[in-house]
Amino acid sequence: MVSTLKELIDKSFLKNKDRLFLEIKVGLKIRRYTYGEIDILSRKAARLLARKKIKKGDKVLIWGMNSPEWAIAWIACLRTGIVSVPVDFRTTIETAKKFAGQTKPKLFFVSKYLHAYEDRAIFLEDLIPALENEEIGENGDVKPNDLAEIVFTSGTTGNPKGVMLSQKNILASVLTMRANFSTSPRMRALSIMPLSHILEQVVGLLIPISNGASIAYLQRVNSATIIEGIRRHKATAIIVVPRILALMLQAVERRVEREGKTAQYKIMIAISKVIPSRKARRILFRKIHAAFGGKLDVFVCGGAPLETRIGLAWETMGFRVIQGYGSTETSGLTAINVAGPQRMEYAGKLPENAKVEISADGEVLVKGDFVSKGYWNDEEKTKVSFDRGWYKTGDMGKLDKKWLKLMGREKFRIVLSDGRKIYPEDIETKLGNHPDIKACCIVPIIRNGEKVVYASILTDKKGRIDEIIKEANKTLESAQQISYYGLWEGEDFPRTRTLKVDREAVEKIISDKNIKEKSGASSSDSLIQILSRISRIPASRINEKTNIVTGLKLDSLGRIELISQIEEEMGVVIEESKIGPQSNVAQIRKLCKAGEPYEPIKRSEWARSLPAKIARIILQSILFQYHSLFIRLKVRGKENLKKAGRPCIFYLNHIGTFDVFCALRVMSVSDKNRVIVAATSEIWRDHKIYAFWFELLVGAVPIDREGIRLRDSLEYIGEKIDEGYSLIIFPEGKVSKDGKMGEFMKGVGLIATELELEAVP
Template sequence: CMAGLLQDRGMEKGDRVLVWAPNSPSWVIAYLGALLGGGVAVPLDVGSTPDFAAKVATQTEPVLALLSKSILESAQGLSVPTLQVEDLPRLLYHAQRASREPQIRGQDLAEIMYTSGTTGEPKGVMLTHRNLIFNVETALQMMPVNPETTALSFIPLSHMYEQIVGLLIPLRSGASIVYLPSRQPHIVLRALRREGITAMALVPQVLQLFMSRIEREVERQGRVALWRLLHRLASRLPMRARRFLFGSVRRELGGHLQFFSCGGAYLDPSLAQKWENLGVPVLQGYGTTEATALVTGSDLRHRRLGTVGRVPKGQEVAIVPDGEILIRGENVSSGYWRNPEATKQAYRDGWYCTGDLGYLDPDGYLHFKGRKKNLIVLADGMNVYPEDIENRLNLRPEIQEAAVVGLPQKDGRVEVHAVVLAADAEGVEKAVRETNRLLAPHQQMRGFTVWPGEDFPRTHTFKVKRHEVLDMLGKEEKVGKERPEVTKKQVEVDLRDLVAQTAGVPREEIGPQSALGLDLGLDSLSIVELLCLIEEEMGIYVEEARVSPQATVGDLEAILADVERAQALTPFPQWPLGFPARAARTLLQRTLMDPLLALLCPIQARGLENLENLSGPLLFSANHTSHLDTLLVLKVLPRRYRWRLSLAAAADYWFANPLLGNLTALLINSFPMARQGNARPGMEHTVDLIDRGWSVLIFPEGTRSLSGEMQPFKPGVGLLAVELGVPVVPIHLRGVYAILPKGSRVPRRGPVEVTIGAPLRFPPGMDYVQAAQQLKREIRRLSALSGY
């Protein structure tokens, strides 16, 4: 159907289609639909600048761009017809199969992968269907993926490594893939537990982020000595025993993790060893986009820390005298899109020259030594081209000439660092700062050095000898923007303490105007780590999408204040769902609440037959005029639904007082839902309940009506109705307003009618507001069926 939809929008065989969106099932549908229809996918990273995207569009001349809503503003200058990926479920619901199924051969172009960050002329790596298939089949020799595997997608799908390891290999093996709305550890850890995740493809920085979270909790509990002792013991034990030894930690990680696949940047062997000690093997590999991601890899039986694995069958690796790694095989690209000069420079006698340095040991393991070329690879896998930054800096009047290098840090990471020749050293900081504003977040310089000599060391062709510059930097004591270690003896934990800890800068240097990316050097994954710390230390959950590298500390303080006012991190206790609470609830309802309702308001129920043929969880939706509404719905529902029913209740009303909140949780199994501000935790808890087989009752108006007439429905009910994918049962209550209206404390006796309508199903992709309006119309229609 997706291929047919693209063909209807003008795609022919060989046409290029941009895919510019975050990871999601819709991304996968768009990508595979383009390939199936004979098109050529051109994935773009969600962090790509508008200028970069425009250059890619100029080169590839796409017939269509598949974008997410969050990208629309950045894509305004593309001059390409667009389609929002969020609309795909709705469009595909009515779409027809492709009328034309082009014959696709192995040598046909499948996608053009552009490198993840250059402000110069981008280079597009051409990958064929044969390249993809060969690499997937080869990688399956090493990776233990099968139909029982549940993989969590984390790295952007615009990265070739994630496409192969996180998408195509699981699909080829019949495995399941889970996509998340956020990369925050809070969300990831919940998915590990809820979804039973067994495998993840990650870059080293994420492995470090997760390990740092674990070790912070160990330190908080005062178990550092025990933690170190267990690690010393674990290294001498078999894998099964290690998992038992660290059983509590593994349970926090879901209890099902079988392995990590890691690539894209340098992995510190000591970090890999920590995960190995926890009973989670790390399968490290090496590759390039030109090799369709994978060149070498490890499997569960053959892995050696400090190496990037062995060359699988069907691929060739050669090491030339200067140490450069050359590769050849069916997985290797034929070259760069419409760039014969770049292709000629990168390929020699059928071999692709990687520009990387390394060696093969006697056992066939590849040892990666670094980049021969100037390309800087950051810890999160992003590529930085020094020439692009140098070209910007050299335009500044304060700078005579600049050389940009990747400066190694103590923890193994690499930072972008500028070394400049300047007559006036005082103007360099301003030049670097203003140049950073013109660069993408991952390109921004984290520090600078004013070169002490009159000129850089140069070759006979006057090129800067970057290795000598790096060697000199290691000997210099004074480096611009030097960052001392952050003290861990902080008495008062506040936001700036956490920012200082994450960024590695003194607290006194952080002000309200300090930009997270520009001034403090935080990339997207560092911001995820910061938000994780905020959640742990301050108890406030902030969505990742709300905080960009361009945000300032003052912006973040305002966001925290807003979230804290609206709803701090909301706990959802599990005891109301347990058997003892359910049994007590049933007893109280039958012996106390039901008899009182029968005396107060004779009830006539209509439409119960609409529930007879339904199975599984349901979403009940009713109009709201009185506090009695919930009790009346519970009274008329069949026992099988009352037994597993939960109610979304106003957080600011019922749960402001803990005693009242616990009482309502016991009597009617309510949980808090924010009526204003951050409703996401309540929404996510609703999804969790549905996933676990519980039905949920909601009141879409959000509050009781003052007049007895229905009020506008909140769009959130439309979101739940569409995205949950379960039947929505409309309910209309009549006569309750006359018994106990809003503001009244003493009820009056009177008849009540509860009408249950036929279940509604909302198609995927339907507009949430329209879904809420349709539900309201149905409940209003039920009011006309009243018998009095």
């Protein structure tokens, strides 16, 4: 039995050195790393840290998107006893500086795209090349109680709380989760939650490591890229917060609606609810499973309460939904729910190594090896939240034997549907700085099945309430944005004996009033609907002058999601570079009108099925006999075909309609069956019968030669090559009338350079 994370990692790296560990798609190519390669790279990173005089117990801040480089830096720290300070990629520089101010990091691993600490940082994007000539370092002497990381979980006002997690804390969470969540080396996890989040570290990284499983990362995260990533990487498991699970369900339902199959979908849902076999439910919803690549089996959901409706919808379609309840202070673990639809309303069942009690006032108290010892350099806050090994969660709940049920309201802390946690005091302090606000109270309310922030305002300038909130939002972080607000009726809020605002009384009054926002009827404007859905701001509060950053608070990920949904729902493509922090609704609308219409090419894979390949061999043997009667070939350099690696790119001059047959005639049978021929998509649009025979005889695929669909075509080629298919391409894109070399198409050179393939002319 291992006693530290270092031992767990060392043991797995030794056992699984030849197995695939990490992969990420960069451009058109998927970069892959085995356990053995990451083992060496992380030990080289350890050597790099040692050369920079970083020793056991020193702090290193890691700030960037999920990537193999992030994992390498973090693992290097774990194996040497260096304390990591992971920071969410979405964190502002002001907040990150507060984290750094408390922990005093001696080194920063930072994404170059954050433009932070550039004078003393190692850029994550440059880490692997920087390690190329580095010596392999030695792992440190790490003990179970050694501090592994400091994870911040608080607001931005005052001193943030840094949770101290030891090697033993995190390991206890990993081993408990692994015992309750069956995994195997065949598991392929898609990592989309920030690796700064303890749940992603435990379930999305350390559990796969412990089982020799593989993990895929995405460069961009939105509903479209997640679904495409699941399919492309053949993911079997994905760790999500409820907000992402809801977005993915919306994407499925929008597709059903677009195809005019809503009634059929509802009937299938009703039928599936009475089918006990999950395998049978998967068959019933096989088309939806196919859209996810056909391999996806399980969602692990945590970070915030899961709405029962969302969880049941996915279970009904044949997917497993596993819920995890915990917090950073408990290393992400307190209870696990693997019961599916039978106990969806419970947070989970208590594991054997967890002690949970309900205090006299109904608060959930937790004790176990996974519980933190407290907050970094903050004895006062530690004493408030920890008592003789017990952590006071602040959550209200009750126990049903070993099953924990949360009562739906938490004290003070508000957990949003995307997993981010905010503290009302933070927002109230900033609102209190506004000259027109006399007093305010922040409480959570439920809107559209999700928990959102509501601000009750006490002011003498009631006619300026909209402007006051707009001005106040400019000072708030993205998670703290106020979308729902109202005037408090009365001279003051109800208060406790210590003259503090009585939050529970305010929340009850507001809930009883059934607050109505000013949104009125939903807008029929597609763009406004998309913006409202992404920002969760009522449509009536969005106008042509609304800025997407200051008004809608869309960060970089939000803007990517906006582009994705415009493409999906409005059928136009907008370049990402054209939407910036200064863009408003009118400018985006102008871009939509100017954008090219987008209709993805419909491609089928039947031509690469076994029956089609057998038919192709038979037909080619007959066809090439007749072809040789009219065209005799003189072949030079055929021996060079064997020298080129596979897959590769075959570049052909296009001097005749049937010149692809000439190339295929000199190829081996194995090459013929592992090659795709790029052909203009116009054939599929204008000559469907010819396209059918073209696919069957030579394995042709439709490719757009220019315009916005070129990107989609290049992505498809990259996917096929990643599956082991070589490519035959005519770089000129059209038949040469005089037999001379013509100008090459856009993107031809990009294919070879991006995919790092040999070119065979």
